[in-house]
Structure formats: structure tokens, C-alpha cells
Amino acid sequence: MERILFLMGNEAIGYGAVRAGATFACAYPGTPSTEIIETAAGLEGIHAEWCVNEKVALETAVGTSRAGARTIVTMKHVGLNVAADPLLTLTETGVNAGLVIVSADDPGMNSSQNEQDSRNYAKFAKIPMLEPSDSQEAYDFVAEAFALSEEFDTPVLLRSSTKLSHGRGQVVQRAPVEFEAREYVKDITKHLMVPQWARLRNRFVIERLQRLRARAEESPLNILEAGTADFGIITSGVVYQYAREAFPDAWFLKLGMSHPLPYRKVAELYERVSRVAVVEELDPFIEEQVRMLGLPVIGKEAIPADGELDPDTVFQALEPYVTATPPQRRLPVFPPAPRLADPPPAADLPVRPPVLCAGCKHRSVFTALKRHKVAAMGDIGCYMLGADPPLNALDSSLCMGASVGIMAGFNEALGRKASVAVIGDSTFFHSGITPLISAHYNGAEGVVLILDNRTTAMTGHQGNPGSGLRPDLTEGPAIDIQKMCEGMDIRCVTVDAADYPTLKAALKTAIDAPGLSVFVAQAPCALMVRENLGEIVVDEERCNLCGLCLDIGCPVIAPGEDFVSITDGCTGCGLCVEVCHRGALTLVGNEGTP
Amino acid sequence: MSDVTTVALVGVGGQGILLAAAILAETASAEGLEVKASEVHGMAQRGGSVLSTVRFGAHVWSPVYRKADLVIATELLEGHRGLRLLERGGTLVCAATTRIAPGSVLRREEDYPDDLAAATDQRGVRLLAVDAEGLAVQAGTVRAVNVALLGAASTVLPFTEESWSRGLEAAVPAKILEVNRRAFALGRASVSSAETRVPSDRA
Numbered sequence: 038m039e040r041i042l043f044l045m046g047n048e049a050i051g052y053g054a055v056r057a058g059a060t061f062a063c064a065y066p067g068t069p070s071t072e073i074i075e076t077a078a079g080l081e082g083i084h085a086e087w088c089v090n091e092k093v094a095l096e097t098a099v100g101t102s103r104a105g106a107r108t109i110v111t112m113k114h115v116g117l118n119v120a121a122d123p124l125l126t127l128t129e130t131g132v133n134a135g136l137v138i139v140s141a142d143d144p145g146m147n148s149s150q151n152e153q154d155s156r157n158y159a160k161f162a163k164i165p166m167l168e169p170s171d172s173q174e175a176y177d178f179v180a181e182a183f184a185l186s187e188e189f190d191t192p193v194l195l196r197s198s199t200k201l202s203h204g205r206g207q208v209v210q211r212a213p214v215e216f217e218a219r220e221y222v223k224d225i226t227k228h229l230m231v232p233q234w235a236r237l238r239n240r241f242v243i244e245r246l247q248r249l250r251a252r253a254e255e256s257p258l259n260i261l262e263a264g265t266a267d268f269g270i271i272t273s274g275v276v277y278q279y280a281r282e283a284f285p286d287a288w289f290l291k292l293g294m295s296h297p298l299p300y301r302k303v304a305e306l307y308e309r310v311s312r313v314a315v316v317e318e319l320d321p322f323i324e325e326q327v328r329m330l331g332l333p334v335i336g337k338e339a340i341p342a343d344g345e346l347d348p349d350t351v352f353q354a355l356e357p358y359v360t361a362t363p364p365q366r367r368l369p370v371f372p373p374a375p376r377l378a379d380p381p382p383a384a385d386l387p388v389r390p391p392v393l394c395a396g397c398k399h400r401s402v403f404t405a406l407k408r409h410k411v412a413a414m415g416d417i418g419c420y421m422l423g424a425d426p427p428l429n430a431l432d433s434s435l436c437m438g439a440s441v442g443i444m445a446g447f448n449e450a451l452g453r454k455a456s457v458a459v460i461g462d463s464t465f466f467h468s469g470i471t472p473l474i475s476a477h478y479n480g481a482e483g484v485v486l487i488l489d490n491r492t493t494a495m496t497g498h499q500g501n502p503g504s505g506l507r508p509d510l511t512e513g514p515a516i517d518i519q520k521m522c523e524g525m526d527i528r529c530v531t532v533d534a535a536d537y538p539t540l541k542a543a544l545k546t547a548i549d550a551p552g553l554s555v556f557v558a559q560a561p562c563a564l565m566v567r568e569n570l571g572e573i574v575v576d577e578e579r580c581n582l583c584g585l586c587l588d589i590g591c592p593v594i595a596p597g598e599d600f601v602s603i604t605d606g607c608t609g610c611g612l613c614v615e616v617c618h619r620g621a622l623t624l625v626g627n628e629g630t631p
Numbered sequence: 632m633s634d635v636t637t638v639a640l641v642g643v644g645g646q647g648i649l650l651a652a653a654i655l656a657e658t659a660s661a662e663g664l665e666v667k668a669s670e671v672h673g674m675a676q677r678g679g680s681v682l683s684t685v686r687f688g689a690h691v692w693s694p695v696y697r698k699a700d701l702v703i704a705t706e707l708l709e710g711h712r713g714l715r716l717l718e719r720g721g722t723l724v725c726a727a728t729t730r731i732a733p734g735s736v737l738r739r740e741e742d743y744p745d746d747l748a749a750a751t752d753q754r755g756v757r758l759l760a761v762d763a764e765g766l767a768v769q770a771g772t773v774r775a776v777n778v779a780l781l782g783a784a785s786t787v788l789p790f791t792e793e794s795w796s797r798g799l800e801a802a803v804p805a806k807i808l809e810v811n812r813r814a815f816a817l818g819r820a821s822v823s824s825a826e827t828r829v830p831s832d833r834a
Contacts, residue, residue, distance in 0.1 A: 209806075299788060383713075386708065386711055386744055387733050387735050387736050387741040387742070387743065387744075388680075388731040388733065388735065389643065389678070389679055389680040389708070389709070390679055390733075390734070391644060391678055391679035392679070392734060393675035393677070394677060419677065422677060424740075425734070426734070427734075427738065463737050470702045495677075496672075497672070575749065585736065590734070592678060592734060593738070594737070595732065595737045596737070596738070596739060599721065604732070
């Protein structure tokens with residue numbers, strides 16, 4: 038027997054997520070979105086977390102999705118601003134298991150500092166947007182959103198608003214969706230958004246939007262409802278219910294999937310009626326697109342551009358237009374598909390990607406990390422260069438500070454320490470601290486490797502709170518990461534990145550230990566100190582070209598016919614000597630290094 | 632368009648492409664021309680390919696252009712790459728003795744391109760092959776390859792010695808100005824004496 042529940046819209050989304058096979062839900066609370074997670078947390082089969090903010094919540098969700106778990110992450114409209122950084126690159130990487138982002142708008146500012154229309158983010162990020170209009174749809178659309186997410190390899194926005202989130206209605210429960218957790222496969226062309234891969238994924242995003250529009254034309258969520266009056270209304274979300282009640286005889290184009298807009302369905306409505314209005318709260322989101330098609334429409338000149346609507350307001354606003362002289366009939370002009378830039382010509386010359394510098398002491402971290410069977414969630418900055426061959430030491434890079442949340446989510450979904458995070462000191466100060474707090478609070482597994490060179494190297498060696506150096510070259514306080522972690526009761530070990538044997542052992546200890554810890558590898562940026570510690574001498578008899586020293590990815594070690602040679606630019610850091618098993622490399626130190 | 636000259640400076644991140652571009656821009660500016668320039672920062676500077684563009688003339692609209700009249704390359708492979716920016720009749724000034732193998736070449740997955748002279752001949756491009764590294768060392772620092780090369784390129788650019796001098800002074804930090812002046816002068820002097828190495832007569 039189907040049991041009918043009487044649910045708040047937010048509760049319906051929580052139930053709908055569980056029914057759709059979601060096993061992870063996270064959020065930072067915010068009215069009117071909060072009850073979704075509270076509901077999910079009380080249901081079987083799903084794990085719910087409060088994260089410290091919406092950015093961290095979305096990044097944690099990226100981790101669980103990537104690990105193969107269907108994931109829902111929820112926030113209020115202003116929270117989506119906080120999560121905008123990961124969102125705008127997540128659109129490029131896409132998902133593994135489905136990832137649905139709920140944004141609850143608050144027209145009228147019942148408990149918010151501003152009014153903003155989340156649908157603009159769907160356009161901005163070029164991702165689909167679903168807008169349920171009552172509790173039953175809130176419940177049903179979640180499963181549809183997950184299916185779309187996986188079919189189109191995209192995050193999906195599900196927009197609610199106060200009167201849907203906090204309104205109540207009956208919900209008929211449906212049969213659970215069968216969902217098998219998806220396997221994670223390392224693929225840096227999809228998960229590591231350095232320019233060379235991001236450019237390709239960006240083309241995918243633009244093409245995906247075209248395919249999504251074709252889907253919107255066919256989607257059962259977008260319904261043309263026949264009426265008897267010569268008056269049509271285009272609308273979405275809870276506002277549909279207001280307009281339906283106000284104008285029972287009108288034709289309706291009800292958009293359950295409101296982005297991308299199905300242009301032909303809009304045109305179809307114009308074939309049936311001679312007067313069309315768009316009823317939407319907040320921005321003229323649909324209206325502007327209808328006008329772009331060259332079609333006459335009644336919009337924000339009648340429907341208030343601020344505040345909440347209700348049936349009476351909609352009726353009062355549109356009643357004069359129902360019998361007004363219809364505008365002159367016009368044919369729609371459909372915008373052509375966008376052209377993409379010419380792809381770069383095929384490389385018939387060897388490409389020269391940026392590389393981790395010769396003498397970068399932090400190369401030791403990647404070298405040690407490769408000995409462990411863990412995924413390495415990377416971040417933004419120089420250390421992205423650890424992803425390149427032959428190091429191949431990173432799995433992911435999304436946006437500033439995302440490594441820590443992705444790691445936490447990934448490990449939570451797999452139930453073990455399946456990944457670590459790799460982040461530079463400046464990126465850690467930028468936005469790596471909040472996800473560390475979140476991971477600690479939620480009992481996450483993982484190791485956060487902070488490669489601390491006391492500068493913001495990639496952008497040209499600016500100061501940061503770790504160095505204390507300010508733009509005017511005065512000195513402020515330098516924050517000690519070890520002490521910071523101790524203050525939060527997070528286990529932390531600090532090692533010298535130049536001491537490979539110690540670093541290797543300490544990293545093994547950190548990865549083998551249960552729970553969460555921070556691992557700080559310290560060494561100054563090679564470009565700042567410009568050391569010349571000595572010369573590497575190759576024993577041409579002992580070297581058998583085994584490749585161990587080549588695997589560290591140092592740009593000055595070159596294989597010859599029978600043995601390796603060291604080319605210009607060697608700083609004598611000695612990491613190659615450490616990894617050589619045959620004693621074929623020797624560091625002859627300089628006396629009185631400048 | 633015709634009264635605008637486009638110079639592309641190409642090389643490997645860390646070779647001082649930005650500084651060379653700044654000197655050129657300051658020099659053109661000292662000549663009373665309008666100058667616009669475009670450069671790449673960040674990722675490209677960690678040993679990656681770098682491209683800077685300097686455009687000058689009576690009036691310049693765009694800071695970028697797909698083709699160049701002159702390409703200055705501080706490295707041989709990047710010289711090969713920069714060749715694609717040149718139309719027939721253009722000039723490539725290349726540090727012909729500077730070879731920096733990218734990772735794929737070090738790992739022997741790809742071959743370092745051979746014979747630049749043949750490639751320039753084939754495209755109908757004039758080549759000034761300069762031992763910029765040798766000249767830089769002679770001037771006092773191997774790091775002045777960029778400026779030595781700029782000295783060589785100055786022979787095909789319509790600027791006075793005085794403007795070049797002002798350009799160097801405006802763009803180069805005082806601490807390394809003298810060594811760069813020497814490198815520039817050696818580069819400029821090298822061209823007339825190395826005319827036999829210019830295969831343009833064969834083109």
C-alpha cells in the first residue's frame with residue numbers, strides 16, 4: 038500500500054533524495070532550506086552532515102559524488118554565492134554519481150538580507166534547473182534531477198522558494214530508485230581543471246547546454262496545459278499554483294525544467310493564444326528569453342519585480358490584459374547554436390607545459406606520495422604541477438581550497454582513507470582552513486598535506502599570513518600552521534621537505550594512522566632562494582637507466598643511451614640521489630654556498 | 632593595419648621574455664609611437680612556453696594579433712613554434728644555441744625539432760640565428776640571453792640607438808642595467824658580423 042505523507046516542501050525533498058538513492062546529504066543551514074538536511078538525517082540509508090559553509094558543503098559533495106554516491110547538497114540563495122566558486126568549475130568537471138544542488142530562494146526577504154534569483158546561476162553555470170511547484174513535485178523532481186545529472190554529466194540545480202520549502206502538501210511515495218554506487222576512475226582530463234584540460238571541458242559545457250535544451254523540449258516536466266481562454270501563461274515553481282488558481286481558463290506552459298528554456302515549447306504556446314504573460318517571482322528570467330525570441334509578452338510591467346506573489350496579486354496584475362487588444366502576431370526567431378573557437382592546431386612540435394621547478398624541495402612530497410595507494414586531491418597553485426607526467430601524483434583540482442572538502446567527502450563515501458589532500462600554504466590560508474574545520478567536526482578520515490613554501494609562488498611570490506610579509510614589505514605576524522592545528526586539536530606533524538627519508542617515513546605514519554591529520558612539509562620556494570647546493574655526479578658504470586630518478590619529474594635529468602645525465606639548471610637538491618637504488622648518483626656539495 | 636608593426640617574443644618561462652618585451656615597448660614609446668602589449672603570467676612561467684606581443688605604430692587598436700612581422704625567440708624549439716606566427720617575408724631572430732628540452736623530449740617521447748634554417752627557408756622567412764648565449768656570457772651573465780637577442784633584433788627595427796638606450800634604462804632594474812647594456816651592444820654588433828649566417832639571401 039502506498040502511504041500518503043503530508044510534507045513540508047523541504048521534507049519532501051529530503052524524502053525524495055532518499056527515494057532517489059542518495060546516500061549523502063550536506064549543507065550549511067539557511068532559511069528557507071534548512072529542514073531538507075534535518076529530514077534526511079532522520080531517514081535510513083543516507084548520511085547527513087552540516088558543513089561549515091556552503092562552499093565546503095559543495096566541495097564535500099563533489100567528493101562523495103566522485104566516490105560514486107548520489108549526493109544532495111542544500112543551501113539558501115545567498116549560500117549559493119558562497120558556493121559559486123566550486124560551482125562554476127564543477128560545471129566543467131561534471132559528476133560521477135549524480136549531484137543535485139538545492140537552492141532555496143527567499144522572495145520577500147522573510148528571513149534574508151537580500152532577494153536574489155538563483156535561476157541566474159543556472160544560466161551562469163550553464164547547468165539545468167528544475168523548479169517543483171508543490172510538495173509532490175519536490176519529492177518527484179529529485180529523482181529526475183539525479184537522472185539528468187548522470188545522463189548529462191552535470192550538476193543539477195533544484196530551485197525552491199520560501200512558499201514551497203515551508204508550504205505543506207500530500208506526497209504519494211514512489212518505489213525506490215535502484216542505484217548502484219559508481220566506481221571512481223582517475224581521470225585528470227575530467228577532474229583536474231588546469232588550463233589544458235579545462236579548455237576542453239569548457240567546450241563540452243557549451244555543447245552540453247545545447248543537448249540539455251533539446252531535452253527540455255521533450256521533458257515531461259515541461260507541460261503545455263490546454264485552456265479555453267485566448268490567454269496563455271508561462272510560469273515555473275510555486276508561482277504556477279498561484280497563476281493556475283487566478284486564471285483557471287488560461288493556457289499554461291508549466292516549466293518544471295526552466296533552464297535551458299525550451300524555445301519551441303514557448304513558440305507552441307504562441308500558436309494557441311494571442312496574449313501571453315510570464316508569471317515569475319523576482320527577475321524577468323523567462324521573460325527576457327521570450328523577448329529575445331522576438332515574441333510580445335506581458336511581464337514585469339505588470340508582475341511585481343520584488344517581493345512574493347500570491348494568487349490575488351497575480352490576478353490583479355494580469356486581469357486587465359486578458360481582454361486587452363492582442364498584440365500583433367509575430368513569428369519567433371530561434372537563436373542559432375553558438376560557434377566554438379577553432380581548436381588549436383594539432384601539435385607537431387613537442388609541447389612545453391609548465392613544470393615543477395628544478396630544485397623545488399616539495400617534489401619530495403609527490404615522490405613519497407606515489408608510494409601510497411591513495412587518490413590525491415590537489416588544489417590551485419604551483420603544486421598542480423605534480424599532476425603532470427612522469428609524477429602523475431594528483432587526481433583532482435577544482436578551485437581554491439577545494440582539495441580538503443573533496444578529500445573529506447570522498448573518504449566518507451568510501452568509508453576509509455581512500456584519499457589525501459595536497460594544498461599550498463597560501464591556498465590553505467585562502468580557503469583551506471574552513472574545510473579542515475568541517476572535516477574535523479564531521480569526523481572525516483584523511484591527511485591534509487600542506488606544502489609550505491611561505492609564499493604565494495605561482496602569482497609571483499607575494500606575501501601571505503604564513504610569511505607575514507605585506508605588499509609594502511612591512512612585516513606582520515606569521516601564522517604557525519602547526520600551532521593553529523594544535524589549537525583545534527587536530528593532529529599535525531611538520532617536516533623538512535628537503536629531508537626525504539624523514540618525510541617519507543612521516544607520511545607513511547600519517548597515512549596509516551586512523552582519523553584526520555595535517556602534514557606540513559616546509560621548504561622555501563626554489564625560485565626565491567636560488568640555491569646551488571652542489572653538483573650531481575653520475576657514475577656511468579652503476580647507472581642502468583632504471584628510471585627511478587626520472588620518475589621524480591625533475592626537468593634537468595635526461596636519459597642517455599646507457600646512463601642519465603644532468604643538464605643545466607640543477608640546484609643540487611639531491612632528491613635524485615635519495616631515490617637511486619644503485620648509488621649511481623652522488624651529490625658533491627659546494628663549500629660556502631652563496 | 633599596415634602602419635602597425637607586431638613583434639612576438641617567445642621563449643621558455645623564466646628566460647626574461649617579459650623584460651625583453653618591456654624594453655621593446657619602452658623603446659617604441661621613446662620614439663613617440665603608440666604602443667600596446669600583451670603578456671602571459673602565472674602558469675606559463677613555470678618553464679612553459681611564453682608569448683608576449685608588442686605592437687607599435689602611429690595608432691594601435693588591438694594589443695594582440697595572430698600574425699607577427701618579427702618574432703624574437705630565446706630558445707630554438709620556441710623559435711620553431713614562433714615561425715607559425717610569421718608571414719612570408721617576416722623575420723625570425725632566434726637564440727640558435729639555446730636548447731631547452733621539454734619533458735617529453737627528455738623522456739624521449741618526442742624529438743627535438745631539427746634544422747631551423749631549413750624550416751625558415753621553406754616558409755620564406757628571414758632567419759637571424761644568433762649565439763645569444765655566448766654573447767650573454769661574454770657580457771657577464773648567461774641570464775642576458777633575452778637582451779642580447781633584442782640587440783640583434785634591433786638591427787631590423789626602425790629605432791635609434793638613443794631610443795634603445797632609453798628603453799633599456801626605463802625597463803631594466805638599475806642593479807643589472809650595465810650588464811644588459813653590454814649584452815644588447817654585443818647582440819647588435821653580432822648581426823653585421825654574422826651576415827653569412829642569414830639564409831635570407833637563399834630564400
